[in-house]
Amino acid sequence: MISVKNLTKYYADNLALDRVSFEVEAGDIVGFLGPNGAGKSTTMKIITCFLPPSAGRAKVAEYDIIDSPMEVRRRIGYMPENVPLYTEMRVREYLSFRAKIKDVPRKERTARIEQVMSRCWLTHVQRQTIGTLSKGYRQRVGLADAMVSDPEILILDEPTIGLDPNQVRQVRELVKELGQDHTVLVSTHILPEVEMICDRVIIINNGRIAMQDSLASLRKGSSKHVEYYLEVKGPADEVDRVLRTVEGITELSAHPVHHGGDDVAGFTFKAAREGGAAEAVAAKMVTSGWSVRELRRRERTLEDVFVEVVGRELPVSA
Amino acid sequence: MGHVLALGKRELTAYFLSPVGYVVGFLFIGLYNVFFFFGFMRTTDANEAIAGGTSAVMTFAILAIPFLTMGLLADEKRSGTIEMLMTAPVADWEVVLGKYVGSVIFVLVMAAPSLVQVLAVKLYGMPEWGPVWSGYVGLVLLVFFLVSMGLFFSSISKSALVAVMTSFVVFIVLLIIGIVVPQSPPAIEASNVFSNAAHYLFALLKYASISEHYANFSWGMVNSRDVVYFISGTVFFLFLSTLAVESRKWK
Ligand SMILES: Nc1ncnc2c1ncn2[C@@H]1O[C@H](COP(=O)(O)OP(=O)(O)OP(=O)(O)O)[C@@H](O)[C@H]1O
Numbered sequence: 001m002i003s004v005k006n007l008t009k010y011y012a013d014n015l016a017l018d019r020v021s022f023e024v025e026a027g028d029i030v031g032f033l034g035p036n037g038a039g040k041s042t043t044m045k046i047i048t049c050f051l052p053p054s055a056g057r058a059k060v061a062e063y064d065i066i067d068s069p070m071e072v073r074r075r076i077g078y079m080p081e082n083v084p085l086y087t088e089m090r091v092r093e094y095l096s097f098r099a100k101i102k103d104v105p106r107k108e109r110t111a112r113i114e115q116v117m118s119r120c121w122l123t124h125v126q127r128q129t130i131g132t133l134s135k136g137y138r139q140r141v142g143l144a145d146a147m148v149s150d151p152e153i154l155i156l157d158e159p160t161i162g163l164d165p166n167q168v169r170q171v172r173e174l175v176k177e178l179g180q181d182h183t184v185l186v187s188t189h190i191l192p193e194v195e196m197i198c199d200r201v202i203i204i205n206n207g208r209i210a211m212q213d214s215l216a217s218l219r220k221g222s223s224k225h226v227e228y229y230l231e232v233k234g235p236a237d238e239v240d241r242v243l244r245t246v247e248g249i250t251e252l253s254a255h256p257v258h259h260g261g262d263d264v265a266g267f268t269f270k271a272a273r274e275g276g277a278a279e280a281v282a283a284k285m286v287t288s289g290w291s292v293r294e295l296r297r298r299e300r301t302l303e304d305v306f307v308e309v310v311g312r313e314l315p316v317s318a
Numbered sequence: 319m320g321h322v323l324a325l326g327k328r329e330l331t332a333y334f335l336s337p338v339g340y341v342v343g344f345l346f347i348g349l350y351n352v353f354f355f356f357g358f359m360r361t362t363d364a365n366e367a368i369a370g371g372t373s374a375v376m377t378f379a380i381l382a383i384p385f386l387t388m389g390l391l392a393d394e395k396r397s398g399t400i401e402m403l404m405t406a407p408v409a410d411w412e413v414v415l416g417k418y419v420g421s422v423i424f425v426l427v428m429a430a431p432s433l434v435q436v437l438a439v440k441l442y443g444m445p446e447w448g449p450v451w452s453g454y455v456g457l458v459l460l461v462f463f464l465v466s467m468g469l470f471f472s473s474i475s476k477s478a479l480v481a482v483m484t485s486f487v488v489f490i491v492l493l494i495i496g497i498v499v500p501q502s503p504p505a506i507e508a509s510n511v512f513s514n515a516a517h518y519l520f521a522l523l524k525y526a527s528i529s530e531h532y533a534n535f536s537w538g539m540v541n542s543r544d545v546v547y548f549i550s551g552t553v554f555f556l557f558l559s560t561l562a563v564e565s566r567k568w569k
């Protein structure tokens with residue numbers, strides 16, 4: 001549905017995108033992830049035909065963004081970052097204006113507007129001036145605007161930023177729902193959000209694609225070795241000694257225990273996913289007379305992947 | 319055409335909803351009526367009274383239009399709404415034309431109450447109709463031209479403030495060159511080539527001057543030469559505005 005090849009963008013002499021390539025399949029919800037200034041918004045502005053690329057190509061539903069920009073725009077519902085709106089207009093009036101310039105047929109217009117207002121929880125503020133709406137409500141107007149012409153593709157630049165937790169949840173559910181019959185590209189800083197709503201993730205860093213994969217295969221991880229966490233009631237140094245006798249364990253290290261007494265010791269180690277190392281550890285602990293309080297496999301989270309490929313942590317946000 | 323109408327209607331309603339729109343609108347209407355009234359008191363000639371009213375409308379249109387056009391594109395760029403506009407399936411020329419139409423209609427609506435002056439004069443004395451109507455034709459053409467220039471300066475400015483100042487300077491220069499440039503260049507003792515060049519330059523400056531073309535309309539003359547000046551100028555600046563909007567694609 002969206003096919004991007006070697007997209008490069010210079011702002012004056014500043015390289016913002018460096019040969020970015022990726023594909024978004026029809027029907028997918030793709031999370032577009034990256035630290036501040038990575039080039040997420042720039043990529044979206046190019047795909048939506050607002051800015052031209054310095055080099056490279058992009059196609060949306062088989063239409064080239066340079067050769068047939070009108071066809072591309074007709075197929076995309078776009079919500080830019082910060083949702084710029086005409087503040088003096090009323091919500092309904094604004095959506096009606098947008099529906100007109102997006103060529104929603106006159107007969108369907110009222111029904112479409114009613115529908116997107118109710119889906120974005122705007123019906124009760126439809127007569128309010130946009131300038132008097134709270135940030136969260138303006139965000140919803142932007143979302144309703146993106147949906148008003150019922151486009152095949154939705155491109156949303158940080159749709160949940162600045163919303164209260166309740167609205168964040170509602171918007172996520174809405175995006176997930178829209179993903180059932182739309183192709184969605186959504187940028188965000190919030191890793192759990194991607195895990196909640198997306199099928200695939202594209203990580204961009206410093207204008208380059210750092211990684212792209214489906215979430216399912218990400219969770220499994222490519223390596224067969226997984227990390228385990230163990231917490232036992234017993235003397236730390238002795239437990240350590242016993243653990244070192246278990247076969248197949250690597251990278252054993254002590255781990256601080258937060259809610260335990262002095263006699264509780266914590267460890268992390270790596271072992272093959274299949275191979276019985278974890279069972280062997282459990283058995284050893286029991287035969288030594290120490291009770292196991294916790295033994296679990298730590299699945300690779302998106303955050304681990306992100307930190308691996310981007311090389312630094314994201315600022316924590318809601 | 320549907321897009322142009324939708325964009326024009328939005329622009330027109332925005333004027334009625336924005337402080338700049340109604341403050342400038344009310345000042346405009348108030349001032350030209352006051353000036354008409356004083357002129358009206360001082361003369362017994364019906365045509366002179368109406369011409370005075372029309373020239374008051376013209377003067378205040380020149381003062382009002384920079385304020386009414388300054389934000390047309392500059393504000394969209396500043397607030398970022400241009401991104402919403404230019405990612406909808408509308409062409410650059412449709413955006414330019416829509417904004418232009420909305421703005422012209424607003425100025426003409428503001429100027430329309432001056433027709434009441436004509437009726438008022440009619441109560442006291444029968445004017446000669448020719449100069450009255452030609453004066454209005456000139457006024458409408460002038461509005462077309464000035465709004466297209468204001469729109470252009472808004473399209474190339476990052477802020478409305480820069481746009482309004484540029485419009486003022488250009489409007490005033492185009493008004494006064496007709497007055498300060500003499501009819502023919504002073505006789506200079508020089509080569510023929512030089513005096514020819516000076517001659518053409520003077521002719522060109524004269525031709526570019528607004529007042530030179532506008533004056534004829536108030537004497538009751540509608541010359542094709544003057545109509546062509548205003549219409550081609552308007553088309554020229556609308557074209558330049560479209561190029562300016564497109565220019566974001568060349569960077
Ligand atoms: N209009 C512009 N002029 C010059 N440089 C720009 C412009 N817009 C973006 N940049 C630069 O391009 C790079 C990518 O910016 P972009 O906005 O695409 O990042 P982003 O991934 O969306 O970041 P964020 O998460 O903060 O929204 C940054 O270095 C930024 O400074």
Ligand SMILES: [Mg+2]
Nearest residue numbers: 040041042081
């Ligand atoms: Mg961004």
